[in-house]
Amino acid sequence: MSDHVRIVEVGPRDGLQNETILLPAAVKIALIDRLSATGLATIEATSFVSPKWVPQLADAAEVFAGIHKVPGVAYPVLVPNLQGYERAREVGATEVAVFTAASEAFNQKNINASIDASIDRFVPVMDRARADGVAVRGYVSTVLGCPYQGEVPVGDVVRVARRLHDLGCHEISLGDTIGVGTPAKARAMLRAVASEVPMAALAVHFHDTYGQALANLLACLDEGVRVVDSAVSGTGGCPYAKGASGNVASEDVVYMLHGMGMRTGVDLDRLIDTGAWLAEQLRKDTASKVTRARTAG
Numbered sequence: 001m002s003d004h005v006r007i008v009e010v011g012p013r014d015g016l017q018n019e020t021i022l023l024p025a026a027v028k029i030a031l032i033d034r035l036s037a038t039g040l041a042t043i044e045a046t047s048f049v050s051p052k053w054v055p056q057l058a059d060a061a062e063v064f065a066g067i068h069k070v071p072g073v074a075y076p077v078l079v080p081n082l083q084g085y086e087r088a089r090e091v092g093a094t095e096v097a098v099f100t101a102a103s104e105a106f107n108q109k110n111i112n113a114s115i116d117a118s119i120d121r122f123v124p125v126m127d128r129a130r131a132d133g134v135a136v137r138g139y140v141s142t143v144l145g146c147p148y149q150g151e152v153p154v155g156d157v158v159r160v161a162r163r164l165h166d167l168g169c170h171e172i173s174l175g176d177t178i179g180v181g182t183p184a185k186a187r188a189m190l191r192a193v194a195s196e197v198p199m200a201a202l203a204v205h206f207h208d209t210y211g212q213a214l215a216n217l218l219a220c221l222d223e224g225v226r227v228v229d230s231a232v233s234g235t236g237g238c239p240y241a242k243g244a245s246g247n248v249a250s251e252d253v254v255y256m257l258h259g260m261g262m263r264t265g266v267d268l269d270r271l272i273d274t275g276a277w278l279a280e281q282l283r284k285d286t287a288s289k290v291t292r293a294r295t296a297g
């Protein structure tokens, strides 16, 4: 099994979308440029959703246009529909991500659509992306629990992941949106999805609400997943998922992986500096334990 893990840094998007302090576009651009210098291969830059729904990312076009695109680094962006796709393409995005959920109740709150209706909206996005040579990632939220529905049957996760893959998504990210999962459940969910979608096309996305994210991640690495979403400084959360808190911190993921002899290509010291800098911008303590340990005193 490969010892290389690709980290998908979601801090500039998932990390910021739930923050109440509105950061200026220049700070977001500086954040992404700093992340680009850490060795990360994939940085989710922003989100072309409705600015009424997520005011923090209303400046998506300005941010995307302003970042220094480092060759070899991918800068995917979230798009909920064709309108978002067109806005993203206008500023030159070459990778996008669509998102839906395994729970109907959450999907309604998050994108005002049923699962079927959301997938119907993706069809024209996929068609255009195919014609434009744009890679599309697919997110499935609430894979280990829903803030409105409670338990989410594994079969529902498998079905939605399979549909996104069949639609042409090159990678499916499985999101524990509210961070309620535990390792055995995470492992069983991933194993079930991997019976229908190749493991090489799967990623895991753990929020750390209950402090389970690294443990869940380890269980999934053990199953063979090699793409991991995380957010610098442990920022993150979905404004439409009651009780959701930050993503697992990228610094902590890199520290764990390197400690296990795995490769990420990421310079941990630079990542720690960037996380500490971001926490200052947001005027809050970092949620990364590694950063706290390294910058203490």
Ligand code: HMG
Pocket (backbone or CB within 6 Å): 014, 017, 047, 048, 049, 050, 051, 053, 054, 080, 081, 083, 084, 085, 087, 099, 110, 111, 112, 139, 140, 141, 142, 174, 175, 176, 177, 205, 207, 237, 238, 239, 240
């Ligand atoms: P709606 O209100 O049903 O949309 O929202 P609509 O099609 O009826 O349009 C209403 C208005 O929005 C119109 O403007 C449209 O032009 C505009 P008006 O005529 O009222 O002035 N609009 C847009 N404007 C800009 N860009 C667009 C766009 N689309 C419509 N793309 C919609 C439906 C999907 C747009 C809305 O619900 C939305 O934007 N939701 C996004 C919510 C969100 O961003 N959530 C967080 C991301 S998902 C997440 O965090 C989970 C994840 O991290 C994985 C995990 O942790 O599980 C990925």
Ligand code: MG
Pocket (backbone or CB within 6 Å): 014, 175, 177, 205, 207, 236, 237, 238
């Ligand atoms: Mg998320």
